Amino acid sequence: MVEQTNDRETNLLAEIDQLRLEIVRLQQLNNDLEIALFTTAEHGDMIEAQLHAANQKLQAEIVEKVQTQTALKQAEEKYRSIFENAIEGIYQVTLQGNYLNANPALAELYGYDSPAALIAQLTDIGRQLYVEPHRRDELMAYLKRFNAVSDFESQVYRKDGSMIWISENVRAIRDAEDTLLHYEGSVQDITARKITEEELRRQRRLAEQLLLNVLPQPIAERLKREQKTIADSFSAATVLFADIASFTELSSHISPIELVELLNHIFSAFDKLVDHYGLEKIKTIGDAYMVVGGLPEPKADHVEAIADLALALLQEVTHFQTAAGQPITLRLGIHTGPVVAGVIGTRKFSYDLWGDTVNIASRMESQGEAGHIQVTTAVYNRLQKRYELEERGIIEVKGKGLMRTYWLLGRKSA
Incomplete structure (x- = not known):
């Protein structure tokens, strides 16, 4: 237990x-x-x-x-x-020249119903669009070099075949690896501007031509460059005056229209001779015709050229007569010496000569005789070796007193 x-x-x-x-x-x-x-x-x-x-x-x-x-x-x-x-045309185009995109403004500019229609129908821009196909090549060359082009102006065709002027701004589009993808551009219609520019050029050419009709070309060029008074002194020039003898009597027998037409025909023929001898027409005053040699461009043989012109004018005028069959005769005078030349006026330009040489040449004409060329001793001294001259004698010249003068008869035989 x-x-x-x-x-x-x-x-x-x-x-x-x-x-x-x-x-x-x-x-x-x-x-x-x-x-x-x-x-x-x-x-x-x-x-x-x-x-x-x-x-x-x-x-x-x-x-x-x-x-x-x-x-x-x-x-x-x-x-x-x-x-x-956009109100201006905008587009994207492939490297091969085909449109990728186009806006409505571009389609309207080129006359197509829609951008889709433009893209579908314009398949080769260089050949179909540009009036001068090489313009497309030039544009591509600029883009290759600079990657962008501004204000590239060309003439192009619209769908209906009409032509307009355009200005393009174009740039190359590249990816992150710098690979060229396509081109983008904008287009403006500059036709109105081109028309205005051409009209301005036409007006400028017309104005220049009108200026050349009243001024020697070197003086006209100076006037365009220099906005100041043009006045030049020439130590040696030769002046010729030609006048239609008995013009007052002649004008009383024909109508004003006939008179003007006759003078126009005569002076037009004279103008051609002046150009031929390389001289300068200064002006016409009524029936008087004034020419100078040795200005505005220096001319070593200006006395001889004026003498040849005077002889040619006497010959040329024999081809003219009035409607009633009246012959036309000339009275001519020549003197050589120093002159002052310049442009006067601001609205209506005039190239003119001044000096004692001009006055004496005028007196040689007015105190000469029909069908004759009266020259001074200064002219005689320059011409006597190559030209036939005859002494007229000593005459009273208004404002100058007594002067010995000569008749120019022609060139001496070779």
């Missing part, structure tokens, strides 16, 4: 020891769990914070992406609106 009791106690003590050990183990587990729970809670806060931050960043990226896409869409819509509604 006692033995059984001892066994039970022993077993009970053993169980108590086991329970104590289990209690210790459980306490240890509890401690570990508490530590784990604390650690987990601490890490959880960190993870939660990281997750929150990551979520915030993701949300910001999503918002930014949405905003970017919205802005891109708005930009595309804005570009498309500009592209569709």
Whole structure:
């Protein structure tokens, strides 16, 4: 009995020891769990914070992406609106010369019903569009060298075959690797401007021609360059005056229209001779015709040239007569010496000569005889070796007194 009791106690003590050990183990587990729970809670806060931050960043990226896409869409819509509604033509074209895109303004400019029709029908820009096909080659050469071209002007065909002038601004489009993709450009119709420019050029040419009709070319050029009075002194020039003899009597027998037509025919023929001998017509005054040699450009043989002209004028006038068959005769006078030449007037320009030489030449004509060329001693001295001259004698010259004069008869035989 006692033995059984001892066994039970022993077993009970053993169980108590086991329970104590289990209690210790459980306490240890509890401690570990508490530590784990604390650690987990601490890490959880960190993870939660990281997750929150990551979520915030993701949300910001999503918002930014949405905003970017919205802005891109708005930009595309804005570009498309500009592209569709622009008043100037806009296009994209391949490297081979085919249209990729064209806006309505370009289609209208070239006379097509729509951009699609333009793209479908204009398949070779160089050959079909440009009046001068090489303009396309020139444009490509500029783009190859500079990547962009501004104000490239060309004449092009519209769909109906009519021609217009355009101005293009074109640039090369490349990718990130600098590979050429296509070209983009804009086009303006400059036909009206070109017409205006051509009209201005025509008017300028006309004005210059009119200026040359009243001024020697060197003087006209100077007048365009120099906004000042033009006056030059020449130490040696030869002046000729020619006058239709008995003009007053002649004018009383024919109508004013016939008279003007006759003078026009005669003086037009004289003008050709003046040009032929390299001389300068100064003016006509009624039936008087004035020419000078040796200015505005120097001419070494100005006396001889004037003498040859005078002889030619006498011969030329024999081809003219009045409607009634009356012959036309000339009275001519020549003198050589210093003169002053210049332009007078601001609205109606006139190139004229002044000086004693002019006055004496005029007196040689007015105090000469019909069908003759009267010259002074100064002219005689220059011509006597090569020309036939006959002394007239000493005459009273108005304003100059007595002067010895000569008749110029012709050139000496070789």
